[in-house]
Amino acid sequence: MATKKIIGRTDKADFPKLKLSEIDIKIDTGAYTSSIHCTDIEEVDGVLIANFLDQDHPQYHGKKIEFQDYEITTVRSSNGNQEQRYEVQSNIRIFKKLYKISLTLNNRQEMRFPVLIGRKFLSKKFIVDPELQDISFLQSQA
Secondary structure, eight states: OOOOEEEOSEEEEEEGGGTEEEEEEEEOTTOSSEEEEEEEEEEETTEEEEEESOTTSTTOOOOEEEESSEEEEEEEOTTSOEEEEEEEEEEEEETTEEEEEEEEEEOOTTSSOSEEEOHHHHTTTEEEOTTOBOHHHHHHHO
């Protein structure tokens, strides 16, 4: 069995398929799914199109990303409300390693972190230490 890496409560990660790098992420063991901030999410002829981040974010590139494969999933928020969201498969680079990740698309404009990483991704890979921050990012800078 592979050794689990220790990750802090926040970090920065790259999402190569989405052409995003050094994006602030928040680790949330209370959330099952991972979520990324998107705007202008629309389905056109069986293709899902979304704009990642927004003009307020320094990594915003304005390019719409298309997904041929996606699902609609039900997500329960921390206040108990359920909502339907699009879920896509992507990748994340953290600790200099590339992993597959499922991301639900959501407008997180009011949130401090554009990406929330949930238990579905963390399980069997990471142990969360809430006293630590940016471990992966600092290691990548060394």
